[in-house]
Amino acid sequence: MSGGALRIALLGSTGSIGRQTLDVVEEAGPDRFRVVSLAAGRDAATLSAQVARHRPAAVALADRSARSQLDLPPGTRHEEGPDALVALATDPAVDLVVVATGGTVSLRPVLAALTAGKVVAMANKETLVCGGHLVMPLAVRRAAEVAARDRSDPMASPLAWVRPIDSEHSAIWQCLAGERMAEVARLILTASGGPFRERPVETMDRITVAEALGHPTWSMGAKITVDSATMMNKGLEVIEASRLYALPLDAVDVLIHPQSIVHSLVEFVDGSVKAQLGLPDMRIPIQYSLTWPHRTPGPAPRLDLAERNSLTFAVPDDARFPLLPIARAAGAAGPRASTALIAADEVAVERFLAGALRYPGIARLVGSAVERFGSGGDPSLEEVMALDDAVRAWAAGADENGRVAA
Template structure:
């Protein structure tokens, strides 16, 4: 039996993880469930899975969660960073699924690594903001980091058994989102409802907006750089609207290996949870005859400025990716509240990056200070 802590149990990744746990109750058990504010769903998950620990963002939400549970419930209810860290380092847990959205996933993931837990990583911001800290610590502790993002899972699978020194480049695929063919002059009029209407993937709101701006792909470039120790200039992004090829690895002999599958996160999640064995999760392979064609395009950096900014941040290194991510989180949150327009997102990020003084070899305090500074700066740019 593999016991799990799930950081982000009420999000799209978390719900898919629990669906796989339901399929294989003899293989997986849940010791800790962690969310931010979605106490209604978390209460239902607690009643179904009976974890030893559940944690939410603050004491107010802890009290709301407690009121939703019967007095006979034995789950210990915790809150805040200390609670997340306790859940991440639970003694009986062998794997922590890091699925929080945003930089909030960094500290509990570090706690899990310090405690020697295997990491199923869906929180790309952990490596975007602090990859130079996370990967060396994981190596020191002998902790495997198994990617859950479909693109990084694809690369991981294409690298399996191969010599990493023979890799020429990594090729990340992007659906292109809902605005792949939208003219530049029309993008200033994009509405929130349009941006949330992703053509192929079902995801949470923040990630859906990141996909619409292609920032999600930019963050994945930085994550892949750290996860696979490949320089950012050897990572390519191609737009693939069908979302069947999840990513590729090109080798020095010109051979390209690709991983293909349905656009459904359960495949990558199941691979990480049960690695190195695969699980039958009832997913059929793509119907290639029905697809007829798989197409690929070069992304337009002039229309999708966020992707170019992410490459710039990767090139600058140090705390610049931290500033990029923090500014993006603030800008996207404001767009979701309809306080700014779609094209204001890259404008705010770029202005924040331009004002940032990079710390080239950051420690955790530097990362956290850069994150806090960039959030303040982005907020000032939104509300001068």
């Protein structure tokens, strides 16, 4: 990494995490961070406005039909073709790749970036959930290379190469600073419990899209907001934590914490517990991933604990949140099952948001996909992508209750 400004490729710049990453970059100024490239799916107008502001050297817009609306100044090139994200992620002018896309589209670019010696700051959970067995060995190898030269170099840690942005995993990473993994007893991920934490279970088949999108504490994209309501999000995070921190799934617990102030906790073998607290604002973990191992002033508002009269915690109810045990089972079954979990959930949430699938159908469809596609050994990158396609094609045939004809 160069001694000057950190040079960033931002994949998924027009989304919720992408926009907040640019807030952090802008607040810190060009001496600290420089945006080398931006990539988005189809939102040409937002991408054009970001280009005008940040003047990246390159952009990629995945949707061909939207490209005519892309307004690029001289000096900004458009990266074409199926390898566009890989090209941005491996550009010699880039130090760090922020992965703020949804789904599995960034798995290949992440593998290419680590192979090319780039640091990856990862908001996206899906990449580690279905491809953690491919991603983490590369991070371990990079860290080992640094350790062979100098054990005391902060980059001699796999987490220096794959840096979590997800607030829970960032919280754990912050709690682990200066600690030894061998002395960790368990991780405790907190969950807000979403809008249905207290809803009578017998009325859950009548949940509407508007209700599912009404997250009580976090403001996020539509897909992840529905995943928070079902707690699929937490299920993915349990698997993500197990992959990132190389711990067994049963060493990762979940507690509902409706105030979303304690972002996660680590319990050590001596019974001591460390937690990381803050207001629910993703700019804090985004910034930490960029400034690590240092901290700098940032744009997020401050937590005033004196204003909080209680912080509460409860064990989640599997009957209310069936996707949580389904995700744990998929995590235990291995990367094929977790790939099926993610692909089926994407189809299910898309259909739910479009009014074509009832709320309980989400868990039914995802559970069936894990059972149908979840066995077998660790898949290669090509097998992960082929399985993703196969599960999506199968799940597209689901009825409004999430049942797929044999």
